[in-house]
Every structure is written in structure tokens, then in C-alpha cells.
Amino acid sequence: MALGNKRKYYMIGGKGGVGKTSCAASLAVKFANSGHPTIVISTDPAHSLSDSFSQDLSGGDPVPVEGVDSPLYALEEDLQSSTQGGGSAGIKDLMDSMGLGAMFDQLGDLKFEELMDNPPPGMDEIVAISKVMGLLESPSYSMFSRIVFDTAPTGHTLRLLSLPDFMDSSLGKMMKVRLYKHTSSASAAIKSVLGKQEKQLDTPDQLELLWGCTRKVRDLFHDPDAMEFIIVTIPTVMAVSESARLCRSLRKENVPTRRLLLNQVLPPSSSDCKFCAMKRKEQMNALNLVRNDPELSRLSLIDATLFDAEIRGVPALNFMGNSIWK
Numbered sequence: 001m002a003l004g005n006k007r008k009y010y011m012i013g014g015k016g017g018v019g020k021t022s023c024a025a026s027l028a029v030k031f032a033n034s035g036h037p038t039i040v041i042s043t044d045p046a047h048s049l050s051d052s053f054s055q056d057l058s059g060g061d062p063v064p065v066e067g068v069d070s071p072l073y074a075l076e077e078d079l080q081s082s083t084q085g086g087g088s089a090g091i092k093d094l095m096d097s098m099g100l101g102a103m104f105d106q107l108g109d110l111k112f113e114e115l116m117d118n119p120p121p122g123m124d125e126i127v128a129i130s131k132v133m134g135l136l137e138s139p140s141y142s143m144f145s146r147i148v149f150d151t152a153p154t155g156h157t158l159r160l161l162s163l164p165d166f167m168d169s170s171l172g173k174m175m176k177v178r179l180y181k182h183t184s185s186a187s188a189a190i191k192s193v194l195g196k197q198e199k200q201l202d203t204p205d206q207l208e209l210l211w212g213c214t215r216k217v218r219d220l221f222h223d224p225d226a227m228e229f230i231i232v233t234i235p236t237v238m239a240v241s242e243s244a245r246l247c248r249s250l251r252k253e254n255v256p257t258r259r260l261l262l263n264q265v266l267p268p269s270s271s272d273c274k275f276c277a278m279k280r281k282e283q284m285n286a287l288n289l290v291r292n293d294p295e296l297s298r299l300s301l302i303d304a305t306l307f308d309a310e311i312r313g314v315p316a317l318n319f320m321g322n323s324i325w326k
């Protein structure tokens with residue numbers, strides 16, 4: 001994973017509480033200690049990156065993390081501000097940052113803003129990821145060769161995956177409306193898309209640009225050379241079942257998914273107490289589920305042991321990273 005200097009994105013996702021943040025933070029530390037300028041970003045509305053690094057990372061800007069060999073930054077993306085005002089403020093900010101603010105105002109006339117006031121689930125994550133991608137294209141952040149995302153829990157992630165298609169079809173429809181604008185069916189066509197009165201789009205090229213921006217996120221999610229989604233799970237039937245559903249959805253969406261990280265596996269012991277023996281049996285059952293699942297069994301399995309102490313701070317993350325990410 002550390003091979004090559006081409007920029008690579010890693011999305012760490014899975015059921016809530018399975019250890020995504022610890023795994024994402026330890027991977028980022030491992031990359032930084034392998035010579036990669038790295039940034040780790042949380043897009044989970046309930047951030048725990050600060051707790052994981054034992055450092056205040058709030059504020060919405062990348063914060064340097066000390067104690068690693070290469071530059072390591074961490075960012076807790078503020079999803080609240082991305083969607084404040086019901087979503088349109090975030091979209092406006094995003095489009096402003098892309099130099100498309102004027103177009104937003106024009107689209108606002110078309111009640112595009114209303115569409116954004118009721119964004120579909122997962123919109124905030126798309127905005128957050130697009131914002132980060134934009135930020136990383138700026139010269140001051142071009143140094144990062146590894147980008148690690150601590151994503152939102154599974155439900156959000158799944159919705160996120162279908163979002164670019166929604167945007168694609170909505171904007172695609174708008175572009176078609178533009179093509180039909182001189183025909184008598186224009187009004188009906190526009191109403192069917194926007195539910196409002198006809199207004200002519202006079203910025204078709206910019207609309208295409210916006211369409212391109214939304215596709216950027218989806219393109220990243222479909223590029224096996226630039227991106228990988230790593231599923232984190234724990235050896236319980238519930239977590240494995242949810243991971244199997246996530247894996248199927250990722251496959252369906254053609255998101256590059258090659259690894260399954262099985263976290264909190266009991267370390268070997270020759271003298272289990274009754275409780276540990278029961279737990280071990282339960283974990284073996286869950287592992288069998290993984291082995292027999294048609295999707296999960298195709299992934300390469302990474303074992304991460306259950307540590308006897310909470311993983312917090314760079315030295316602990318370094319220890320965890322060295323034991324997991326070989």
C-alpha cells in the first residue's frame with residue numbers, strides 16, 4: 001500500500017464502533033512513517049479522530065500531527081457547516097471554491113437551490129469529499145501522496161455511493177432541458193425536473209462544468225489505481241453480516257474493494273478462561289461466516305488483534321499500524 005509515489009486515496013468504512021477511526025489513524029501514521037506525506041480526514045458527523053490522536057483536530061482545517069517521520073495532517077471535516085441552511089450553503093461554498101459561485105446564483109433562480117435544500121441522504125459526504133479533493137488540488141496541499149478517509153458508518157456510506165448517480169441524472173436532465181428549451185415542450189420538461197416555472201439556462205457550459213465536478217467524486221470511487229475502499233469489521237455475526245451487505249453494494253457500484261480488516265480478534269492463548277473460550281468460539285463462527293460468504297471470501301483478510309489497552313496517541317497508533325499494516 002505504501003509502494004509508489006502516485007497519490008492514492010484510502011476509504012476506511014464499516015459498521016459503527018468496529019474501529020474504523022483507529023484503523024484509519026494507524027494507517028495514516030504508518031504511511032507517514034513510510035515516507036509518504038499523508039493527510040487523514042474524518043467525514044463522520046460524530047468525529048473521533050481528535051480522541052484517537054489525543055489532539056484537538058477540530059476547526060475544519062488540516063492540523064499537523066507531531067511524532068512521525070514525514071508530514072502528517074489530520075482534518076475533521078465539518079459536515080454541519082457543509083449542509084447549514086439545509087444544504088444550499090454548503091453547495092454555494094463548494095461552488096464558490098470552484099469559481100462557480102455566479103452560476104449557483106443563476107441556478108438558484110431555477111430553484112436548483114430548493115433541490116439542494118432537501119438534499120438526498122449522503123449529500124453532506126459528497127460535499128465533504130469534493131471539498132477535500134478541491135483543497136488537495138491547491139498548491140499548498142499538493143504534497144500529499146496518501147489520503148486516508150475515516151468515513152461515516154455504513155448506512156451513510158451506502159447512500160453516498162448512490163448519490164453521484166442522482167446528481168448525474170438530475171443535472172443530466174437539466175442539460176436535456178437546455179437542449180429542449182426552444183421547443184414547445186420546454187415548459188413541461190422543465191416543470192417535470194424542477195416542479196417550477198420555466199426559466200432559460202444561459203450558462204450551459206458552466207452547467208457542464210458542474211456536472212463534471214459531481215462526476216469527479218464518482219470517478220475517484222471507480223479508479224482502482226487511485227482509490228481503495230477497505231472494509232473494517234469485527235468477528236461477530238452482526239458485524240460480518242453488515243460487512244457482507246456493504247461489500248455487495250461496493251461491488252455493485254464497482255468501487256475497488258480488495259481488503260477486509262477483521263479487528264479485535266482475540267490473541268492466541270493456551271489457557272482461556274470460560275468467558276474467553278466462549279468469545280473465541282463466537283469469533284470462530286463469525287470467521288466461518290466470512291470464509292463462506294461469496295463476496296467477503298474474495299477479499300484478502302487482515303487480522304488485527306484485540307489489544308489490552310485503548311489505542312490513543314501517535315505512539316499507540318504507530319504500534320497498532322506496525323502490527324496491522326504489513
Ligand SMILES: Nc1ncnc2c1ncn2[C@@H]1O[C@H](COP(=O)(O)OP(=O)(O)OP(=O)(O)O)[C@@H](O)[C@H]1O
Nearest residue numbers: 016017018019020021022048264305306307310311
Ligand atoms: N484492535 C483494538 N484493540 C483494542 N481496542 C480497540 C481496537 N480497535 C479499536 N479499539 C477501541 O474501540 C473503540 C472504538 O474504536 P473507533 O473509534 O476506532 O471505532 P469507529 O468504528 O471509528 O467508531 P465510530 O463508528 O463510532 O466512529 C475505541 O475505544 C478504540 O480505542
